[in-house]
Each structure stands twice: as structure tokens, then as C-alpha cells.
Amino acid sequence: MLSEHNFLALQEIVGAANISMSKADRICYSYDATQQQYLPDAVVHPASTDEIRRIMLLANREMIPVFPRGAGSGFSGGSLPVKGGIVLVTERLDRILEIDEQNLVATVEPGVVTEAFQKAVEKLGLFYPPDPASLKFSTLGGNVAECAGGPRCVKYGVTKDFIIGLEVVTPTGDVITTGGPTMKGVVGYDLTKLMCGSEGTLGVITKIIIKLLPLPEAKKTMLVMFDSIDGAAQAVSAIIRGKIIPTTLEFMDGRTIDCVRQATNLDLPPSARAVLIIEVDGDQEFLDKQCEKIKHIIQPLGVVEIRTATTPEESEALWQVRRSVSASLRKVNPDKFNEDICVPRSKVPEMIRKVDSIAEKYGVPIVNFGHAGDGNIHVNIMINRKIPGDLDKAKLAIEDVFKGALELGGTMSGEHGVGIAKAPYIPLEITPAAANYMKAIKKSLDPNNILNPGKIFLD
């Protein structure tokens, strides 16, 4: 528990209104999207880099664990206060500090909500592509810490690819800047990219410098139904082999379609056993040409139906099928484990077959959807925790899914991170030598292990 002395010191830093040890507040900040719960000793809401610096100085001196938190929308427990201590909430650092239209660069605080930022830059004809499913509530700080992805990453890359500089408070209470507003920079080690995806274990992000793109002139969306998952997977490979990289190549397997059909009134013909949502963006005329080329490429692969949107409203209607997936799954099954393995994209059909046989082996339904274009599959293991044995089966199935992905040259996580959810499986993917290399970095920067301890590595 936090001593009274330390409570008062923290209160002195952030003000009485911005620290709480009440049970209600501690419960509010005790969980994330994994639904796991760990009670912190206190919740603090700093408003500036300097307050965070002073918090870290105190925490490092007094050996108080600090757990940085954006919106708590993570899927791996990255922000969970697994060792008590302080939850450091960044939501008051929510300003877009600058959008530099001349240089296509923005500077923001970590608490800015992803969608709010996207809308702000789009108003100026600019574009921030990363689009995690949580973008309506997730923060940019959280996106950077976990290196969030999203459907558009197949063409544009992940969060990291757009982060060119940071201001960071180190675990020992120094304020450093990494990178900067230039498009190139090779002076010293690239701490910016090291911070991206380090899950808040190496520093507290207090400012983010973001590279922007011009907003594409137009986009075009197609929803394509296939009679088999193999047809859809072959379509993905064939499109890329055809030298086209669409903005998105989202897929849903047959079981996902069944859930959506069961839970919504969306019109999906029974012969559709896989869906691809293909979006292209760019110059208007060029788009039409690209769509024609895509249709030509995929036509022989068991296409049941193609729906094409030409207006934003029609596009939204097509996306509705994909967006309804999570809610539909929840309606049909009470509990699910949502894993996000990633394999080389040509291995998607093989991975799906592996998943199907794992589902059969353990007798648990598993549905697959996600970002086929970059081989990032959301594997959803559907169980009911109230049924004895279901949880154990799910755990065995998850391990098999991870092993299957790794056998195909893939990774256990394309977007969600390790946090606590995948920490037990780290030895499957990372050799002891590489893990020691990573732990050495952590130890050199956070000698007292006070910043987000217990994440990524169990020891």
C-alpha cells in the first residue's frame, strides 16, 4: 500500500483533485479490455510533462510501481496495475499541440483520442492512416505504446511507421526527446521506434510527433463473398501478386458470417462461406481501373457476389458487416479469447486449416476474421466460462494456435502486444538469448523495475 507520506507527496505534485485512493476510483482503473482486474493503490491524473517527471522521480526513489494508462482499451493487459502501485492516467494530456500543414507533421499529447486526431487532420486535407478497431476511444499514447495496427495497415503500415519523435519521461525521472520533426535523422540510436510497442515499460510518453500524409482524393469499397475460405485467401495472394496493394483486405470466415447472420439482420447469402472487404484509395479515375483489375483477378476464385460502394454511405453500409462482428460473436457466445496472430500472408489458408483442426481437437468453436492483407488473423476462441472445462480447453487451444502461427514463420501478436496475456508464451517465440537482450535493455533503463513491471516478461 501507498504510505501516507508518498500519498501526500503525489498530492503535492498533481493537486488533491487529481489523485485518489478511493475504492471506487481504484476499481474504475483496475481493468482493461482483457476483463482481468488488478487493484492499484492509487490513481493519479497528471496534467503535464513536469508533473509526470516529478511522479517518476518519487516513484523511482520510493520504489513504487507505476502503470501508465491511456483509455484502458488494450487487449493484452498492458495497462493493468498487476503489482499495485500507481495508475498514471494520461487523459488530461489531451491537446493537439500543432498540425504543421507545410511539413505534414503534427505534435500531440498522449491522451488525444485516435479518432479525434484523425478528424482534425482530415479537416485540413491530411491523413493519419493507423485505424485500430478501438479508435473511437483509444488514445494515441496507448496506440504508440502498443504499436496499434488496423485494417489500413496493409497499405500504409502500423502506428510506428508514422511516429518520428517523442518526448518521454524515463523510469528514473529524466525528460528526453527522441527523434524530431524531420523526415530523416540518424544521430544516435533510434529510441523513438524502441519506445513504440514497448508497452509503457521503458518510459512514459508525454509528447508524440507524427508524420502525416495527404488525404487520398477518393476511396472505393467492395464487399466480396466467396464460396470458400480458400477462395478468399487465394484472392488475397492473387491481388498482391497482381502488384496491387489495397488500403484494406479484411476477411471473415464462414463461422464469423454465421454469427453475424444470427445476431443481425444483415443480408448475407447462405452460400457465402468467406467475405473479403477490399478498399482502395487514391485518384478517382485510378480507383475505377484498380477495382476492375481486382474483379478480373478474383472472379475465377469462387466469387458468390460482389457489392461495390460508390458513396461514403454505401461504403459505411458494407463496413457494417465487418463492424458488427465483435458484437455478434458476443451475442452468440458469452466469452471469447481474441488472439491476433500474424503469418506471412500467403500462409493464411494453411493457418486457417490449422485453426479448424485445433477447434475440432478441443471441441471449442473458433471463428477467424481480421486483416488478411497482412496475414494478421483475429482468432476468436469461443467458450462459456460457466461450463466446467471450457476455460482449460481454451487455454490449450490458444497455445496450439500460437505454435501453429510460429511454425509458419509468424508471430503470436500482430497488434495487441504481449502485456500479461501472452507473457507466459514468450519462450515459444523469443529465444533466451534475444529475451536476455531485451531484458538487459529494460534493466539498464529501469534499474528498479518500477515502470509497468510484470509485463512482456514474467521474470
Add this chain to the structure above:
Amino acid sequence: MLSEHNFLALQEIVGAANISMSKADRICYSYDATQQQYLPDAVVHPASTDEIRRIMLLANREMIPVFPRGAGSGFSGGSLPVKGGIVLVTERLDRILEIDEQNLVATVEPGVVTEAFQKAVEKLGLFYPPDPASLKFSTLGGNVAECAGGPRCVKYGVTKDFIIGLEVVTPTGDVITTGGPTMKGVVGYDLTKLMCGSEGTLGVITKIIIKLLPLPEAKKTMLVMFDSIDGAAQAVSAIIRGKIIPTTLEFMDGRTIDCVRQATNLDLPPSARAVLIIEVDGDQEFLDKQCEKIKHIIQPLGVVEIRTATTPEESEALWQVRRSVSASLRKVNPDKFNEDICVPRSKVPEMIRKVDSIAEKYGVPIVNFGHAGDGNIHVNIMINRKIPGDLDKAKLAIEDVFKGALELGGTMSGEHGVGIAKAPYIPLEITPAAANYMKAIKKSLDPNNILNPGKIFLD
């Protein structure tokens, strides 16, 4: 000096034909493109990861400094054996191991020459954009170690943006893999990007996994002459503000044009005081439209002449103007310091004015050319080392140029790295706290400081 015992141990690892302590061989590997010279004790040419692993184990145990080297074409002394020891040459690891057309991913050894790789993937309709000026002889391993850039980076990004995985021998002799062949991956810290640009100080790169793009259908090149550098600089900003990101936006200032005119028979009218080479790539029809838009945008900005290439041969002729710069400068002035500062692109005109006043202050000619599109200016301080005082003036001018770039939110180096050339100036750009953070990482991974010591940081 290397003991006989250690020489024999190294010989046992690489074979007698692949180690040398002869004066001639040591001299051959004593310099790089900076023209500075440091004699190593021995030169070794390993042929495999395992040989490199055994070399590093030995070197770490016996405290022998190891200096990894690609083609020695670096501009910052990154590969110079500044503390004797071993030069570890990667040129025998020169195989392209795989070009995976399905997944747009290639795996290569570090000694593959950049251009050879580009040609190999282009034959398959694929594309590796980074194009450092040294690409005809520089190696991909060196490109990764220094995070090389080039003209096309304005649209496509730098070397780091294409590197998704590595095999690395650590300073203590472990073999680790980082990242992998998937487009996403967030398990553990991103050691891949940390290695990129770490100048061979954190590990010896033994395999490189590279993301490729489809080769653009066509490209179009324009050489535009302006009556002032301000006009050219405004054109760069105006094009980007017009939401067009060309493949290249290369510029040359008036003094550079004068040198080229003096040294070659290229036809450049006297009224041209700045040149931009603008290249766009993509769909053929779209290109014409983009070029028309660019012409419309730049026309009011003091355009003297526009030359447009429509065939590869014509394009090559236009590029000849840019490619002749280095040789022309050398013809006109015997010695030069080629710095490569980078500023936010809108600050290019202000930076050029600063450079002009620095040239005047010290009475040394300075010519500027480079990658205006990403604000990366090659500032060439022209001197004659034989003239007493010229070298001192150049050193003072360099420091002013660095300070000027930093005042504008820029960096001392966009492409070349720190090596030994910029190590004395590190405190201008990196705060002690950030430097300590970097040194802590180095120390944790290379406790005996045997891998490329003396680089980036002086202490």
C-alpha cells in the same frame, strides 16, 4: 597488437586464406569515404553466421575490438578501426537467400550490394526504394547499419522503413533473430529498428529480412530551373501543400550549378540559379496528370525552364546533371566536407540563407544540394587543405551549420550517421539524459565495449 595466440584462434575460425595481418591488407581496410585512416591489427573475412559468432565469442573473451565493415563507403567513419583490433569484412556473405514474390519479402546476407539487390527484385516486378548515392558499391548491411537514405526517400521512407527482421550476432557472441517475415509483429521490443542506424555498435548483422513493394508501372522526370533558390524552395513546399508527394525532389543551388557548368559540358543556362529534379512514379495516366498539376503549382515561382523526360534514356540524361555534382565539386575544389543536415522541409530556404551567411563569415565557399523534399541538405564546405587556415575555417563553419540546423528543429545528420565525424558534436543535438539512455543500452549489450568502440559517443 593481436597476439599470436589470438591470430591462430581466428585463423582456425575463418581459414588461413581469410585472415591477414599483412601491411598491405591492413592499409586496404584502414579507411572509408571520409578519407581518414586507422590501421587495424588484422582483417578477417568470415563466410557465415557461425564464423561471426565464434569471432565475437573470442573477441569478447580476449577484449579485442571488432569493426564490422561492408564496402567502406560510409561518410562518417562508421567502419573505421579507430582502436586497432579486427576489421570484420562482410563481403563474403553476399547471397540473396530468397525473394518471396507471394509475400513481397526478401531475405539477404549483409554483403549484398544495394544495386545488385534492386536489379534482382526489379526483374520480378518488385521494388526496393532506398537509393543511397553509393548504391553501386555500398552493401545492404552497411545501409542498415547506417540507415541509408537517398532521393526516393521523400515518398518511400529510409532503409529502416523496409527492414522487418534481422539475424544478428551480439557483442557477446549470441545469435539472435529480431522481427520476422510478417508485416506486423509486436512481441517484445523492436530490436530490428534499434539495430537500424546503430552503426554496427550493437550487433553484427548476418541476415536481413526486407519488405518489398510492387514496382511502379511508370515514372516521369522533370528538371526544373529556377531563377532563385527561394523559388525552388517555395516550389518544394507548394508541391507538398498541393498534396503531392513526388518520388524525388532533388535540388542544387546556384554554386552547385556553377561547378557543374565549369566541370562538364552539360547545358545549363546562366539564369538558372537553382535546379529541382522532380520525379513521380505510379500509374502512367495518373503521372501525366500529376506532372501537369506540379507545373501549374510551380509556374509562378520564377521558373526559367522545364525539361521533361518521357523515356528512361531522357530521364537518365536529366539525372546526369545531379549525378555529376560530386565529381564536379571535386574538380573545382580539391577538398570538401560533405555534411548532410536535415531540417523540416519548409525551413530549407531559411537554412540555405544561414549557410550563405556562414560561408561569408568564414570566407569559405559552401555549395548546397540534396534531397529538398525531406529537408535533407548536403552542405559541402569547399577548402584546400594545403592552404594554411582552411581546415580550421571549415571546422568552425561546420559547427555553425550544425547549430543552424538544430535551431530550425533539424538534425546534424539525415543519412550519413555520426561515426567519428560527428561524434564531437553529439552534445549539440542530444541532451546528456538522452545520451546516457543510449549509452546505457550500449553498455548493457556490449559490457566490454568491444564492438565498434569509439563511434557515436566519444566516451
